[in-house]
Amino acid sequence: MKIIPFYLPQFHTIPENDKWWGKGFTEWVNVKNAKPLFDGHNQPRVPFNRNYYDLSDVETLKWQCNIARKYGIYGFCMYHYWFNGHLLLEKPMEMLLAHPEIDINYCISWANHDWNDAWKAQDGAPKTLIAHDFDDEQDWVNHFNYMLPFFKDSRYI
Numbered sequence: 001m002k003i004i005p006f007y008l009p010q011f012h013t014i015p016e017n018d019k020w021w022g023k024g025f026t027e028w029v030n031v032k033n034a035k036p037l038f039d040g041h042n043q044p045r046v047p048f049n050r051n052y053y054d055l056s057d058v059e060t061l062k063w064q065c066n067i068a069r070k071y072g073i074y075g076f077c078m079y080h081y082w083f084n085g086h087l088l089l090e091k092p093m094e095m096l097l098a099h100p101e102i103d104i105n106y107c108i109s110w111a112n113h114d115w116n117d118a119w120k121a122q123d124g125a126p127k128t129l130i131a132h133d134f135d136d137e138q139d140w141v142n143h144f145n146y147m148l149p150f151f152k153d154s155r156y157i
Contacts, residue, residue: 065103
């Protein structure tokens, strides 16, 4: 059996999240602001040693991959966001590719949905923050060409 957990890259800042959710937003903001929803619901959860890591740091990626390997993780399934050439949260995936010495296998899950504010919208219908146009054939080629180095990586599943 090969264990391949999803790898959510939302734990580092990007300009788009600063604009949409406030300066310094990462998923850690949501973790810290979590509220218990029922008796016994332990929220907010605090990471071991209060390690609110930053996924834009290659040392964090190396540390996570070492722990994963130590405990039997075969590889990670990296979330990938591509909006007609506009990349979001690509840094961890690109760092992995740039550091072949990191011993972890990986595959990629293209999260090909529009981003909206539905999880936080309070005044009516959700607002689309960034959308896809799947009818642009040149974008298909551009996206494939961006992905090709990952597919050719010996660690790619």
